[in-house]
Amino acid sequence: MSQQGYVATPPYSQAQPGMGGYPAGFGSAPAQPLYRHYGGPPQSFPAPPTGMMKPVSSPSGMPPTQVPSHYGSNGQQNGAHPQSYPAPPYGQPPQSPYHSTAHQGPPPAQQLTNQMGAMNLGYGPGPMQSHQAPPTSPLIQQPFQTTPPPAMGHPPLGPPPTGPHSSQMAPPQSPLAGPPMGGPPSMGGPPPMGGMGRPFPGPPPPGAGGFQQPGPGAAGPPGYPQQLQGQLGGQMAGPGMAGPGMAGPGMAGPFQGGAAQMAGPPQKKLDPDSIPSTTQVIEDDQAKRGGQVYTTNVRGQVPPLVTTDYTVQDQGNASPRFMRCTTYSFPSTADLAKQCQVPLATIIKPFATVPKNETPMYVVNHGETGPIRCNRCKAYMCPYMQFIDGGRRYQCGFCNCVNEVPAFYFQHLDHMGRRVDFYERPELSLGSYEFAATLDYCKNNKPASPPAYIFMIDVSYANIKSGLVRLVCEELKTLLDNLPREDGAESSMVKVGFVTYNKILHFYNVNSALAQPQMMVVSDTAEMFVPLLDGFLVNFQESCAVINNLLDQIPDMFADTNESETVFAPVIQAGVEALKAAECSGKLFIFHSSIPTAEAPGKLKNRDDKKLINTEKEKTLFQPQKAVYEQLSKDCVSQGCSVDLFLFPSQYVDIATMGDVPTHTGGSVFKYSNFQVDMDGEHFLSDLRKDVEKAIGFDAIMRVRTSTGFRATDFFGAIHMNNTTDVEMAAVDCDKAVTVEFKHDDTLSEETGALMQCALLYTTISGQRRLRIHNLSLNCSAQLSELYKSCETDALINFFTKSAYRAMLNQPLKTVREILVNQMAHMLACYRKNCASPSAASQLILPDAMKVFPVYLNSLLKTGPLVGSAELSTDDRAHQRLSTTAMGVEDTQLLLYPRLVPLHNMDVASDMVPAPVRCSEERLTDAGMFLLENGCSLFLWLGQACPPELIQSIFNVTSFAHLPIDLRSLPELDNPQSKKLRSIIDSLLDQRPSSMKLLIVKQKDRSEMLFRQHLVEDKGLHGGASYMDFLCYVHREIRQVLT
């Protein structure tokens, strides 16, 4: 249709000649199995039906997304240039479309230009240069030009812009004459890069990124962040940040402390609008790319932000929902990578939920031959394999090995050199698909069984008294009807089992043949065994009557208990043993209240010690008590046993240790402190329901292969690693992500780019063994400007969060914080030095794609785990640390920059949620009502002068003053405001992986502190700088690096 010859939507929905019915068991033997744990030579086995199965989530063969079939320049989304994805033969030099920049970052919004002008804050040219090129000439691959792009370095004295941001452009006439940034001793001396001599431990990295690179030339005592507070005031405005817009009379807010030190003309209030705004970036991306179709046919294409609402059409690269990178253009050499210190990482969420309007996952079944793989590197057949020699052989895109095409798989090539069946085979034309796995991929070469869910309820005094046990039992009666099932299946194949425990364990026989459930007690917790096989793990539908009987009885059976001691490790051990006996994988749902002090393996004691905070030993608070729990994690992983822990503590329970097994087995830790059924019951039940019902795979092992020149070196997630390459996950659900870091081991080719293939072998919810493949291709360039243009701030902060939270187990928190700031300063300084056009040193120049990175990093520094404050509970800090382990990019983005939504002016007639505002106290108004959420917490903040009509319609009382002291929930009132507010909250809760408890906070009430700590642009309640102060500090750091 077009010059690309690659336009049509693949006709998967149509009859697929050639897809089914090709001879199975024909051709060469399958490649050696990759996953050696399950070893054993290939064997014959009853062949599953051959041919391509229907899409996983659409039994009816749902067609791929309905999008226009033209992907030429006119139809191009997202600014992608028209070259289509896999056209060119790999390894064949000229005219590769990949050679072009293919860069698609958003052109900077005009408002930002305006904003920045006021402040001497420049953005790097970022994507705008390539954008200015007409779409017909995509081959610009220039290094960054020296001409400053319009958005950069807007002349400080330029005319004030018009429009919504004109206020911040304000009067440039009064540059602040403060002392130079670098000068005053009150800054606490040179920046903290000194002290960085000891990087985070770990294998010595061959390249840049991570935490291993201390800053070159760094010297001087660490100074951030404590020393910073309240001191930055005056100094920073000198030549440093001294944009005219920055300075002025009456400088307020964060700068008050220092204002007195400032010399010179009277100061103006610093306009917070003049520094880069996350909400603006989000809004701009939504305006530019929202509602569009993002086709994945271009290598190195930067996807829309995670916050943007878009539709993906897979055309050869995995959807950004599955794989998202810190940059889409890798530096071509290790030296460049080291120089820029931008981490090269991909966040992989293999089971990410895909919206209904996007193409579901196809399953390819090659029968008993199994998937086709490269003989040398074992990569799976994918769009990066180049067919040659008339289709008889193919060259692997990852290792360049030339392989024979198995006879059954042979197909002729068209005049473009592409197989004639290109569109009929997902593995040739799509970025993501699944293969049915053969027995070679199964444990002991035996077919897998459906997984089992075991519910393990702590029936000690605390849980009985709080009513939790009754609540759980009551809920399970209905919840078990909703166990996950294969699409189209009539019922779930997941088996269920029940255990109660305090100091001893009670197993239940719920065999459908029984009239009454039977209890079996195991009191020897040192040698855990499962006292029954038959009747413990059962099908819920079959045993429904017995199970409901049991669930009715449990709360009464223990109603009079006095037992307050519990065991914990033996409970997990019991679950593993039960799964082992049943030869299946599965998940334990443990509902536990207290620190396990009963005499048994894994017994814990209270080791909380606030005196350790801000000392070298603070890290020990977060280190799990190893021994028993480490071995337990290994046992769980080898059995495919995931652990989800629901904790109901009333005091310290050592979450650092209790959460260790869940966070190594693809599980989660949910925490409900001082649980009260009436206040927290619904919150907990929503979490439980989501958790039980969510899409999930079991007994998984993931391998990330790369093209030559780089490789995956580090992995972060709720995973276990026995060696350096295989990522083992007892389970992986739709919300769990693994962050993978890459390093160079050679020079990368700009021609072929950087290719990666994530292969996940797992067991489906119905017990089928599958391989889920995600492929992604990135660009490579010797120009660092390409890297900076293609950066993804949200992905970067995900990497920084996970690596810092891991590093804090081994390093003092202060060192971790310093390394974070130092690395960011180096990233930004390198940009300034190598990519930005010359400008005054007083200008802070940020790459466009990274311009809000500082606000995220500052927010990270202020999070509970890193802030080092004795006011925070150790368990809360440990919990937050563990919770981020498996977070995807969406989750860390929201966590570090919460959404603050003004509700007092909402348009009740519209379906839209009002646009969020910046997370700062300055955005609150006394007459306002705001919703704040970060994925973990949800607040409704009410200003003192909130209009009585609004209060009336939401709460049914006459005014703010009449609101009850502890507002717990929103009444369901029949008026538009109430309905709208509740529907906004419901839809938020629906989108997030876990439930959030709504806290209603009145301005000036004590509880307001809980809310205010999420205003991440302000100075931290427990320490940490405001965004403005931090930006000035970063600027100073950058200048330090550059001199």
Ligand SMILES: [Zn+2]
């Ligand atoms: Zn290969």
